[in-house]
Amino acid sequence: MYMRFFSRFFSAMAGPRPVVFSGPSGAGKSTLLKKLMKEYDNVFGFSVSHTTRNPRPGEVNGKDYHYVTREEMKAGVERGDFIESAEFSGNMYGTSKAAVQKVQAQNLICILDVDMQGVKNIKETDLNPLYISIQPPSMEVLENRLRDRKTESEESLQKRLRAAKVDMEIGKEPGVFDVIIVNDNLEDAYKVLKSALNEEIDQVKKTNMSS
């Protein structure tokens, strides 16, 4: 009880409330997050995850992900470097404590992009974030977007679509997410996202201006 109080107290002291984004691969999380961080670069900071998957063309090590081998990742997990980690579509992904602390130390809203296992595991921690789900308008649209993105092999695409079906069902369960955004038209979805974060954005702007 007291431990819980103190850890909540200290996590509140660590900076503004983080925001966790989740939703099927191809739903548009990265697109929306990049837009948000471009418009509010002094308000949000991205928690750079570790992954064992290969970088895609254009992705930058240390910016999109920290790209590591499975051995390195496992060693990090064993050392207790990670808040959470998960296996997704044949690769490991995880949020390191350092990634979140780096953002919080700058008094920015820490953005995490994690799969459904990440959401479940983060719920067991004291991070206490706002949970936002980004959903595609339909499975058909999701498949088309993933194919058009041209980043996946047929095997990887099928794995992502299978995971998406499961994720979409869990995401509908009441109480899992605070906000659910259907990303049909990008500009409309972005407006909904900004209005969901309005109070937090204003709060950080005020605090950071006066310090």
Ligand SMILES: Nc1nc2c(ncn2[C@@H]2O[C@H](COP(=O)(O)OP(=O)(O)O)[C@@H](O)[C@H]2O)c(=O)[nH]1
């Ligand atoms: N649990 C967990 N999931 C992550 C993490 N980083 C990314 N993911 C998730 O891993 C899945 C695959 O990500 P990625 O390979 O970048 O593919 P994309 O989502 O199709 O662009 C997505 O659902 C991400 O939200 C992490 O640190 N922890």
Ligand SMILES: Nc1ncnc2c1ncn2[C@@H]1O[C@H](COP(=O)(O)OP(=O)(O)O)[C@@H](O)[C@H]1O
């Ligand atoms: N509202 C939208 N309308 C059409 N295409 C979109 C929309 N949002 C995202 N996309 C495209 O769909 C693909 C998947 O989006 P992405 O942001 O990579 O998804 P995620 O990060 O959730 O895997 C990308 O090629 C992106 O440009």
